[in-house]
Amino acid sequence: MSKILIIEDDLSIGEMMTMYLYEEGYEVKRAENGTQGEQIFQTFIPDVVVLDIMLPDIDGMKLCSIFRTGSTVPILMVSAKSEVTDRVRGLQTGADDYLCKPFSMREFAARIQALLRRSQSFPTPVHETPAGHPIRLDFEKRCLYVNNKVVETTFSEFEIMRLFWQNEGRVYSREELLNKVRGFDTYVTERAIDVHIANLRKKIEADPKDPKHIKTVWGVGYKFLPDPSLS
Structure with a gap:
């Protein structure tokens, strides 16, 4: 219950x-x-x-x-x-x-x-990044690590990171992210996703104004690159 x-x-x-x-x-x-x-x-x-x-x-x-x-x-x-x-x-x-x-x-x-x-609803495997990568997700503990330090996230922020992580490099529109994370059409729609993305960038990017991991695809949405050197 x-x-x-x-x-x-x-x-x-x-x-x-x-x-x-x-x-x-x-x-x-x-x-x-x-x-x-x-x-x-x-x-x-x-x-x-x-x-x-x-x-x-x-x-x-x-x-x-x-x-x-x-x-x-x-x-x-x-x-x-x-x-x-x-x-x-x-x-x-x-x-x-x-x-x-x-x-x-x-x-x-x-x-x-x-x-x-x-x-x-999600399975709980632990997803590790290869050695040397600064970002790591532990699905079972619902923890996000940046440079081996735990970074606090909200429920929605973690679910966005989970979705990005499981589909690295895929471009998601704001509407797709909203539907995937929320599960239904909410009142706060696409602006909510922009807020969550901005908060995540502050937490995982060395320079949130010049993000290397959560990239904006202009006119479409966002994608995630755990290793920017491979983009």
């Missing part, structure tokens, strides 16, 4: 989400503020976190960053803020998806299912 942590201070919305997911067969716990949410997070070990941005005691963006310092758990942000800048900021902070209020419970559940599907 998958475990969902909902951090939502609005009583009616929080109870509605909790009840709906419970009836869908999930184990659900809900926190009414950020402090309580952080405490439950440590003991409950959720498979997905649903995080409201506007909490009474701590900004949801900040709480998302706190979770990201030690976990790659999928995070679905929910908010009444629907501006593109708010959605992009949420993704940059480390969220994997962003759902604007008001929303239907069916769409809410679909987002949860998609995040779970992506986190559970």
Whole structure:
């Protein structure tokens, strides 16, 4: 049974989400503020976190960053803020998806299912790079290594790297990456992929402004080269 942590201070919305997911067969716990949410997070070990941005005691963006310092758990942000800048900021902070209020419970559940599907559906072999290569992925531990040091990634960032790694040199459009990583058409569409790519470049490239591994194919999308000298 998958475990969902909902951090939502609005009583009616929080109870509605909790009840709906419970009836869908999930184990659900809900926190009414950020402090309580952080405490439950440590003991409950959720498979997905649903995080409201506007909490009474701590900004949801900040709480998302706190979770990201030690976990790659999928995070679905929910908010009444629907501006593109708010959605992009949420993704940059480390969220994997962003759902604007008001929303239907069916769409809410679909987002949860998609995040779970992506986190559970892949085989778990360890993929090593040849000696001397700076980048390495460990699928079983869900770890990305750069120069033998662990680099923290969000759920979506790791899945993008996994897809790139399994298909090195293949060019993916933004739409293809979105469909592969998300599993369905999300509200934040192609701009989300640009944000994730920019974040990954900051983490794996010596010079993110002149990337050698994650290359832009103008007018098409992106491709990954573990060894740029072979391009």
